[in-house]
Amino acid sequence: MSLIQEIDYGTPASRAEKTVRLVIDGTTIDVPEGTSVMRASMEAGIKVPKLCATDMVDAFGSCRLCLVEIEGRNGTPASCTTPVAEGMVVHTQTGRLKDIRRGVMELYISDHPLDCLTCAANGDCELQDMAGAVGLRDVRYGYEGHNHVKARDNGEANPRYMAKDESNPYFTYDPAKCIVCSRCVRACEEVQGTFALTIEGRGFDSRVSPGMHESFMNSECVSCGACVQACPTATLTEKSVIAIGQPEHSVVTTCAYCGVGCSFKAEMRGEEVVRMVPWKDGKANRGHSCVKGRFAWGYATHKDRILNPMVREKITDPWREVTWDEAFAHVAKEFRRIQYQYGKGAIGGITSSRCTNEETFLVQKLVRAGFGNNNVDTCARVCHSPTGYGLGKAFGTSAGTQDFDSVEHTDVVILIGANPTDGHPVFASRLKKRLRQGAKLIVIDPRRIDLVRSAHVEASHHLPLKPGTNVAVLTALAHVIVTEGLFDEAFIRERCDWSEFEDWASFVAEPAHSPEATEQFTGVPAEEVRGAARLYARGGNGAIYYGLGVTEHSQGSTTVMAIANLAMVTGNIGRPGVGVNPLRGQNNVQGACDMGSFPHELPGYRHISGAEVRDVFEKLWGVELNPEPGLRIPNMLDAAVDGTFRGIYIQGEDILQSDPDTRHVQAGLAAMECVVVHDLFLNETANYAHVFLPGSTFLEKDGTFTNAERRINRVRKVMSPKNGLADWEVTLKLAQAMGLNWAYSHPSQIMDEIALTTPSFASVSYKLLEEKGSVQWPCNEARPDGTPVMHLDGFVRGKGKFIRTEYVATDERSGPRFPLLLTTGRILSQYNVGAQTRRTDNVAWHAEDLLEIHPHDAEQRGIRDGDLVKLASRSGETALRAKITERVAPGVVYTTFHHPGTQANVITTDYTDWATNCPEYKVTAVQVSPSNGPTVWQREYDAQAAQSRRIATEAALEPAE
C-alpha cells in the first residue's frame, strides 16, 4: 500500500471539443483548446515549476515561477495563464528561465522560516519541492530587514508578524509561513463558494485574512477544508497532521454522512487515520468536501463507543457484557420464543441507511428468509418513502433522474424544501458555482435559506409558502404553465399519454388552482408564482432539486407527483441539465431503498406479491416467501402497543430520537420483549433495548454506499473493527444462530447475490467498481457502464404518467392553543440525530438545538434572543433556547433535531403521509412561551436514560456516559 499521489495539472481542464497541437520541449501533444501551457506540459509529462497554480482553481499568475519561453514571442510568459495555440513551440527549461526561477525562489525563501525539519508539512510542501526543483542553493538575504517570520526583531515587537490562528478545531493558520499565493482565497471562492477569505494589504505587506480581520472561527468560514487542500505550504494545516505526522498510505473510500456520497482518500499511518482528503476522481464531489466528511470522523475512536455485546433481562437492569456467541444465542432464542408464543409476524427488523448495501440486504434477507415475514423497514420511511412512491407512479422507478454533474448544464434550478448549504454542502457548492455562471434559482421554502441570498448568489424568486401548502403551490405553477401555453407539447405527445395529459391539464387549469386563488392560504404572492412558472418553463434546461421539506408532509407523496408533473409538462426529463432530483438525507438512503428494505418490496422495487419475483429469491434462498406486505415502522409500533409485535432487530438506527411522536415510540418499544439495538453507541433507542450489539464504523468495513445520484461507491476497510466484527458479520452470525445456512466470507459475495437477483444491478460487481471507480444503476447488459441520466429515450414505465394533485390542507392546523407552525431541518456541522457529529469537535459550531422565531412573534411573547423557551404541541413539550431571526416568517418557528436533550420529536405528531406513512415532521402546530428550565418530560427522560445506560462491571455499577 502506498500514498495515492494525484497529479496536479496546475489549471482546470478545458471542456472544449476542438483540439490544438503544439510542441513542448520537443514533445508533440494535442490538447483541447483553452488548455493552459502549464496543463499541456503536465499532460506531456513535463512538470513546470509552479507555486500559485493548482488545478482546483483558475490560474492567477502571481508567483512568476512557471515562466516559459515560446518561440516567436517576446519575454517569458507565465505558463499557467497562457493558453495553448496551434503550432506553438514551448521551452520550459532554458538558462534564462533557470535564473529567473532561482531569483524568485530566493525571494520567497528569504521571508520564510527555515524550520523544515520540524514543520508539519515536511515532505508535503510545495515550497520545499520548488526550492529543490529550481536548484536553489543559497539565499543571500536574511531576516534582518522586513519579514513576517519573527515575532520580535532585536527585542522589538515585529509589526508584520501575526500569531497563529488556532481557533478552528480542525486546522491552523500560521501567517508566518504564508507565501500569499492566494490559492486558499480562490479555493474558498471558486470551489466552496463561501468567499470567507481575502487578501488584505498590498505588495510585501499583503496577507490572507478570514473576513474583516477575524479569526477563522468568527468568520464566514464553514470549515470545508478546501483552502487547506489548496495551500502549498504549512500555513493552513490539519491539526491531525500536526499531531500525528505525514501519512504513509491511503485508501479511497466514501463519506458515511450525507447522500452526496463524497469520495475521500483516507490517509493513514498504520491503522490510524491521519486525515481524510477529498478525492479528485470522486464523481459526486470532484475533489471537494464539507466539514463533516473532511474532519468529523473522530467519533470512530470516541470513548463512548461500545465494543462488547451486552444483554439484560429488563430495561431497568444494568447492562451485562457477554461474548458475541452468548449474545447471538440469546437473540436467536428470544426471537424464536416470541414467534412461537405470538406468531410468526410478531418480530421484525429495521435496516440502516447508514450501513452498506450489503448490510441492509442481509437484514432484509434475515427478516424475509429467517423470520418468515416481511416486517422489515428502514428509516427512509421517515424521510424519502414518498419519493419512492411518487416517482414510481409517475416514471416507473424510484430514484433521482440525474447525476450531480448535470447541474453544470442547468439554466434554471427549482429548489423545494431543501437547504443544501447545510444538508448537502458539496452539492450546494457545485450549484453555487453554476449560479455564479448565470443560472437562475427559484427557492420554494418557508424559510429564507442561505441560498436565497448569499455571497454572489441570489434567487430570482423565493416563494415563502406556509408550511404544508406545497401541493397548492406546485399545482399553481402547473396552472400557469398550462393556461399560459408554456408546456412542451412535442415532448408530452412523444413521451407521455396525451389523454392523461389532457385530463390533468383540465384539472390544473381550474380557476381554483390559480396562483391568485391559492395565494390566500399559501401566503405566496400570485405574481411570484407566475414569474417562477414562466422562468422554469421557458428559461432553458430546468432542474428540480428537493428535500425533506417535500416528503415529510401528510401530502408528501402527492407533492412528489406534482414535481414529476412539472418536469414532464415542460419536457425537462431525459437529458443532462434537467430532471427531478431528490436530495437524500443519509449516506445510503438510496441504497437501503434499492436493497428491498421496505416491507412491501423485494430488492429492485419489486412488489412482494409478484410470484415471479418471489420465485427468484425462493429458489436461491431455499425458502418460501410470504406474499403479504409486512409492517412499516409506525405500524410496528402500533402493533407493539396492541401486543401483536414483540421483538425487533434494529440495525444502526435511532428511532426513538429520529421518529415522530417520541412518546408513542417509547410506548411501542417499552411494550416489546426483545429489542435488539445494533449501533456504535448506546443511542436513545438503546434505553429500551434488551440486547446491544456493537457496530462498526465505515472505516472498519468493506461494502458499498449508493448516493442520491444512484451512484454505487465503494467503502473500503482501513482499520480493523474495534468491536471485533464488521456489521455484515454481525447480521451473518445472527442469521447463523437462528439456523440459516449462510456462508459469506466477504461483502463482494453479497453484491454478487444482489446482482444475480436484481436486474438493475445485474452487471455490478466489486471487480467492475474497482475498474470504473463507481457506477450508477441501472447497470446491466443494456447499460454496462451504468446510467448517469435516466429516462433518456422513454420512461421506465413506458409513458410518463400525469397524476392529478389536489391540495388537501393538513389536519395539523394552528389555532388558539397552538398558534404557530413548527417546521424542522438540519444544519451543516451536525448530522441527523447527531450521534456521530456530537462526538466530534463539530460541537464547536452547534452545541445545542435552537428555536428560530420571528422578532414579531418573540416580542408578543416577551422572549429575548437566547432565552430558554417552552415549545409545546398537542403531543408534548420541551424546552430550548430561542434565536430571534427574520429568516422565518411571522407565525412560523423552526428548529433542528440534532440533540437528544431537546428531542424536537416530543413535539411532532403522529400524522403521516397518506400513501407511505412518512411522518409529517414539517408541520406541527405549537405554542412558544418563556420558560425557566427543562420540562418535566425532559427531566424524566434524562433520568430514565441515565438509569438505562448503566453497565455492570465485576463489582460496581458505573454509568456509561
Added chain:
Amino acid sequence: MSPDKLRYQANQIATFFASQPEEEQVEGVADHINKFWDPRMRRQLFEIADQSTEGFKPMVVAALAKIRRPESVAG
C-alpha cells in the same frame, strides 16, 4: 392501532383518490391498501368495518369488497 387512527389513515387514502378520474377511485383505494397494509391492519379494518362503517368515507366502504381479507391466523 386505535380504530380512530385506522379510520383516519384509510380516509386519507380515499381523500387522495377522490381527486383522481372516477374509474380509478375505488379501485385505487383497494389496490393501495392491498399493496401496503399488512394483514393485521387489514384484519383490523374488517373487524371495525364489519361492525359499522360509520366514520369511513364512502369510497373506503365501496373499496372493502376489493380489499383482500386476510385469514384469521396472525400475519
